[in-house]
Amino acid sequence: MTISLNGQWLLACVQRSAIQDLHINLPGDVHSALYAAGEIPDPYWATNEKKVQWVGECDWIVSRHFELTAEQLTCNAMDLVLEQLDTVAEIRINGHTVADFNNMFMRHKVDVLSCLQVGANRIEIVLHRADLAAKNRADKLPFPLPWAEGNNQIPFMNTLRKPQFHSGWDWSICLSVLGVYGDIVLQPIEHVRISHLATKQKWHQQGCELAVTLHYEVVSEKGLANAAVTFDGQTFHLTLDRESTKASVIFRIDNPRQWWPAGYGKQQLYKLALEADGVAITKQIGLRKLELVTEDDEYGQSMVVIVNDVPISARGANWIPLDAMPARMTEQRYRSLLTDATAANMNMLRVWGGGMYEKDIFYNLCDELGLLVWQDLMFANALYPSTPDFIAEVEQEVEFQVRRLKDHPSLVLWCGDNEVLGAINREPESRQHREKHLINYDRLNRTLAEVVEREDPSRRFWASSPCNGELDIIDTWHHDPQRGDMHCWDVWDSGKEFDAYLQVTPRFCSEFGFQSWPSLPTVKSYLPEQDWNISSPSFESHQKSNNGNSIITEMFTRYFRFPNGFVNMLYLSQVQQALAVKTAAEYWRTQKPINRGMLFWQLNDCWPVSSWSSLEYSGRWKQLHYHARRFFAPQMATFTRDQQGLKLHLVNDGRKNTELKGEVVWQSWEGEILYREPITQYLAADSTKVVWEWLNEDLDGHEQDGFFHVHLHSGQQLIENTWLPARPKYCDLACPDLRFEVAEHNNEIVVMLSSSKPAFFVHLEFEGEGRFEDSSFTLVPEHQRQIKYIGSASYDEVVQGLRVYHLKQSY
Missing domain, CATH: 2.60.40.10 (Immunoglobulins)
Structure with a gap:
């Protein structure tokens, strides 16, 4: 019987004698405990970020007592298991140091039976400050490695296996949090220690075969243990012996109920259950065929996800960690955000590489909701070591995470990193010594690829985002829209206008976006009313992108008449953000099958902040999210204009043909109907076509008379869109x-x-x-x-x- 150590612990600061014996709930983090105890102000309020920096510059000890009986200690081993330990830590039991850990991305496990005793026991976890640990590691490197300067406020975090955003990002507060964010348990081992359970699907004409492999270690003297594996009403009984470390069974499923991404079919899930030596493991298995196809075609090279032999048009966003204070990451908030993603007709999320491998609840919900997952490995925007120690550490990490996540039907691909390949050509150090840093990068990246290919040959390994594909280290930071995935930042970073999105058609765009300010209700949650000004220090402290407020404001002057007052500036910033992303998404959808994927930056916020998100920290929908619900809808209508004239495109991403009925209306600013034409169209599955045109010569001299509006129905679904003849500031509303x-x-x-x-x-x-x-x-x-x-x-x-x-x- 597993013994949980979750619950109330005591917290003490090593450097501050006045902070001792505070209560901390684990799983949880030090900042949340200090805030609950009144020792620090709310880190998210106004400029309080500066006032709490001292927390990450201290070492902390969390401790508790627990009782054990003589019967509980009769086992052959007793594993202490820590699901998510952040990050550099020493574990002591009854005064004995049992382990030192330094990787948050591992499940840490150590046999502590020899240190335990009948009756009272004491466990201590010493959480060491990350900044000094990172500096110590950096000092030992054979040559300097550029870190994510400009995003990170704390240097050398690229040397630690800790979420990179913890030390700040261009949308994140810098807290350098510490704590234990997953379960803490003692696991008695009587006969067998379970390593992991893995599945493999093999499809044929009659159905699917599911191979289930149990990896284990027998520890009892008798050298045998029993296990039972159940799937879809079938049960196999296994005898596990010491001579082996794995056992396999095969389930045959005729006419399986297939799992589909959202918008393409149902998310059918089967239950897989294992019982062995008092340990029970349950997984939800989705039976589906999966490919990521990159083939030469007339446009360059495709990049398309194919599920159950159907090409998928990926529509979605990038996911960052749920909260900068991990104690606030609740199951309800995960469910709310992911449900809102599907409500906006998304079918894919990218787990960004500067955050963390997400909690089980995230992937379970993606399975249930039909959200495909592009999974970055946790490397972002910096160069990383390739020393033997670091390689060995990362190899263990990736092996563990691939084994943990590979059975989720929602998981599409493994990506080596976020923009690390591009960083080689960005940083002065790596530009000057490019060959050395390319070799360094290749050594680490090939290790990642080898682990993924060994542990999960069913999925593709994608070297970096953006890049041209597996083991291709050609710099694509400046984009090759003919192949690979693309990060399209010309509008935000380079100051180009929204029409720049119309000049490129990426095969798969895994990042693009534009910022907005939060809504007034969210601003009220972190600023006093006297600071409601975009230039106030408090408001600026919640803008982490260099020149972010200036970019938003300057773009106002290009597209809109300048807003009146603070509240209208918040509102208009969200109009502007929606218009920017809408411009790209709608155009790229008309370019199917050249483009088969678009994931805007970003879905969510980890604290109340000005950012690229479509969902605010509170979960409130920005205007962008409402627009995404329309421009990501399976059936969509949009206008484009070229040298010939104005065109109406209809897009159908669905698996079935559909009929759309309605009208196109040209209407004056006063509301007078200048022209209307009924529309009835049958749209084939997975298609796009132009269904209406108005030639330029028919518009000449009359463009400013009004706007065009399309109003259609597909069954109960309302499909609408509006085309303005000029930028809104030139329209006489x-x-x-x-x-x-x-x-x-x-x-x-x-x-x-x-x-x-x-x-x-x-x-x-x-x-x-x-x-x-x-x-x-x-x-x-x-x-x-x-x-x-x-x-x-x-x-x-x-x-x-x-x-x-x-x-x-x-x-």
């Missing part, structure tokens, strides 16, 4: 006389909106918890809208806390 009323019908709260003239980027914002069925849309007089509120607030709370914006009122 009328005051729309927008009216709204909150009503309650059949236990549902709805907001009824109408206007006498067209209103653009109509956005509903609620002070409390929850979201709306739709927002940031065009409202035209002939189509009044009823928007459902989704959340737990009462009718009165929605009435009091609702604010409605539109573009005309922002200036």
Whole structure:
């Protein structure tokens, strides 16, 4: 029977005698415990980040007592297991040092039976400060390795196997947290120690064979142990002997219920269960075929995920860790964010390499929801050692993580790192000594590839993001849109306009994006009202991207009339962000099959901050997320304009043909209908086509008369889009006389909106918890809208806390 050591421990600071015997709940982190005890202010409020830096510059001891009986100590071994220990730590039991650890990305396990005693026992975990450990490691390197300077506030974090964002990033606070973030247990071993359980699928015409392999070590003197493996109602009984370290069984499944990504089919999951020596392991298995295909074609080289023989158009975003304070990473928040990703019609997330290999709940939910996972290994934006010790440490880490995650049907590929290959040509040190650093990179990257290919031959290893493919170390930082994956940052980093997205068609774009400021309710959660100014020190302390506020503001002047006041600046920044990402995503979707994937940067925030996210730290939907729900919808309509004229494209990513009915309308700013044409189209599965055109000569001299709007239905699905003839600042918008009323019908709260003239980027914002069925849309007089509120607030709370914006009122 496993003995849990989770719960209340005592916390003491080595360097500060006044901070002793505080309570800390483990799993948890030191900062959260200090905040709960009143020893530090809220790190996320105003400029408090500076006031709490001392925490990461100290060593800490967490300790507790626990009782053991004589019966519990009759086992052959007693493993102390720590699921997620951050990071440089010494473990003591009853005064004996039993282990030293220095890798947060490992499950640490050590036999401590010889140190335990009947009755009271004491365990201590000494958490050493990361900055000194990183400096000590850097001093021992054979040559200097550039670290992520400009993102990290603490140097040399590339020498530690710790989340790189812990020392700051261009969207993250710098806290250098310490703690234990996973379960802490004592595991008695009577007869057999289970290493891991692995599966392999083999498909044939009649169905699927599932090979299940149990890896183990027999420790009892009798040299035998029993195990039972059950899948889909079938059970195999195994005898485990000391002469071997693994045992396998094969389950045959006829006509299997296949697992599909979101939008392509159901997420069928089977239960796989193992029982051995009092240990029970359960996994959810999705049966599906998977390929990542990169083949030469007429456009260069493809990059497409194929599931169950169907090409998938990947639509989604990049995932960063849920919170900068790990104690706040709750299952409910994981479920909320991932559910919101699928609500926005996403089917893929990329786990970014400067964060962490995510918790089991993340991958389990992705399996349940149909979210494909692009999994970076944890290396980002810096150069890393390739010394024998570091290679050995990383080899163990990757072996463990691949074994832990490989059976998830949602997992698509393993990627070696984020932008490390590009860093070689970015940093002065590596530019000057490029050959040496290329060899250093290749040594580490090949090790990663070898481990992945050995442990999980069913998936591709992708060397770096961005890159041209496996073991290809040609620099693609400046992009080769004809092959590989691409990080398209010309708009944000280089100051190009949104139309720059129309000049490139990546085969797979794994990063692109534009920043916005948070909504007013989120700003209220971290700033006092006297600091509601984009130039206030407090507001600027929550902007971690160099010149980020200046970039947002300068882009206002290109596209919009300058907003009136702080609140409208927040609103307009989200309009602008949505417009930027929408421009890229809609155009690239019309370019199928050249483009088969787009993941914008980024889905979520790890603290309240100005960033590229579509979901704020609180989970509140930015306008971008509402737009993503439309531009990532399986069926989508969008306008483009070229030298011939204005065109309407329809896109269908679904597996079935579909019929779309509605109309295209040209409407004046005052609401007068200048032209309308009915649309009825049958759209083949996995296709895109132009269904309507208006030639340039027909528009000449009349472009500024109004805007085009498409309004279609596919079954119950509403498909809309708007084309403005010029940048919004040049459009002569009328005051729309927008009216709204909150009503309650059949236990549902709805907001009824109408206007006498067209209103653009109509956005509903609620002070409390929850979201709306739709927002940031065009409202035209002939189509009044009823928007459902989704959340737990009462009718009165929605009435009091609702604010409605539109573009005309922002200036």
